[in-house]
Amino acid sequence: MITVNHLQKNFKKTVKQSGLTGSVKSLFHPKFEIFEAVKDLTFEVPKGEILGFIGPNGAGKSTTIKMLTGILTPTSGFCQINGKIPQKDRKNYVRDIGVVFGQRTQLWWDLPLSETYGVLKEIYRVPDAQYQKRMEFLNEVLDLQDFIKDPVRTLSLGQRMRADIAASLLHSPKVLFLDEPTIGLDVAVKDNIRQAIQQINAEEQTTIILTTHDLNDIELLSDRIFMIDKGAAIFDGSVKKLKEKYGKTHTLTIELSENIPVRFDKIPDKLVKIEQNDLTVSVKFDSSQITAPELIAQALAVAPVKDVSVTGADIEDIIRRFFRKEELSDAKTL
Numbered sequence: 001m002i003t004v005n006h007l008q009k010n011f012k013k014t015v016k017q018s019g020l021t022g023s024v025k026s027l028f029h030p031k032f033e034i035f036e037a038v039k040d041l042t043f044e045v046p047k048g049e050i051l052g053f054i055g056p057n058g059a060g061k062s063t064t065i066k067m068l069t070g071i072l073t074p075t076s077g078f079c080q081i082n083g084k085i086p087q088k089d090r091k092n093y094v095r096d097i098g099v100v101f102g103q104r105t106q107l108w109w110d111l112p113l114s115e116t117y118g119v120l121k122e123i124y125r126v127p128d129a130q131y132q133k134r135m136e137f138l139n140e141v142l143d144l145q146d147f148i149k150d151p152v153r154t155l156s157l158g159q160r161m162r163a164d165i166a167a168s169l170l171h172s173p174k175v176l177f178l179d180e181p182t183i184g185l186d187v188a189v190k191d192n193i194r195q196a197i198q199q200i201n202a203e204e205q206t207t208i209i210l211t212t213h214d215l216n217d218i219e220l221l222s223d224r225i226f227m228i229d230k231g232a233a234i235f236d237g238s239v240k241k242l243k244e245k246y247g248k249t250h251t252l253t254i255e256l257s258e259n260i261p262v263r264f265d266k267i268p269d270k271l272v273k274i275e276q277n278d279l280t281v282s283v284k285f286d287s288s289q290i291t292a293p294e295l296i297a298q299a300l301a302v303a304p305v306k307d308v309s310v311t312g313a314d315i316e317d318i319i320r321r322f323f324r325k326e327e328l329s330d331a332k333t334l
């Protein structure tokens, strides 16, 4: 459904020269440099897939999405969505896509929601019968009935997000771009939104590109993660693959009945990282090099252990370390 081929976006940036003289010089004779915001991205997204598109601030996610939605023109390379080049076939292309920006609404602030949908119906020329059916479906999935008559400005953030998602889906797009769809929402509302996204994807085979900093969104919704950093691709694969490859760090938590320092003399320092807070000891270790029972046996030999528990790395941990480019076999750097 989506083909991205050697996509590149360069921006011209003014280079600020140092000092006051430099600032004045820059004013009259500005110097420019080329900044590569998106570097040579190539990937495909098949129909019906939910791709988690992630990266730290400034990685180039928005710039990529803007090229995929046709707002920006690539410096080189191209993208093709549902057989169309967004920049070349803009009028027809907008019918194929829905876009939700979690940080700002695309709805009319003062209009009741129902009227906003009425306007969108006309813009997208959705026939009456189809519109009726569509609204029933969206109402069911996104639970809009309680606030559909209210002006957008009176909606809570969670209601507004549901309303925005419904607006983006009114014309039954084949591809949906969701940019931070759960930002600022409480846990229960996040769950509702995620369930709605899942249901829409399952029932309509909508291809979704999901940009988010909330890694629970990714874990619960995405079939695949595409990670970028400084404009370039750094990981492309499933959450499972990411965990298998980079999630070897586990944490052993030991509760003591007396505050005695816990050491693992028989285990090389670099394989464990110990943090002790009175009676609680947290031991990070690389599970491919060492096992929890080995650590527990040694802890029992040196301290009065009351309880133990072991947890695996969660996706947030893995990605944080991934971006810091830490060697996971070296638990000292965790």
Ligand SMILES: Nc1ncnc2c1ncn2[C@@H]1O[C@H](COP(=O)(O)OP(=O)(O)OP(=O)(O)O)[C@@H](O)[C@H]1O
Pocket (backbone or CB within 6 Å): 011, 012, 013, 035, 037, 055, 056, 057, 058, 059, 060, 061, 062, 063, 064
């Ligand atoms: N119009 C522009 N002119 C110059 N530089 C730009 C422009 N738009 C974006 N950039 C730069 O390109 C880089 C990537 O920005 P982008 O907004 O795509 O990142 P992002 O991954 O979406 O970040 P965030 O998670 O913070 O939203 C940043 O360094 C940004 O300053």
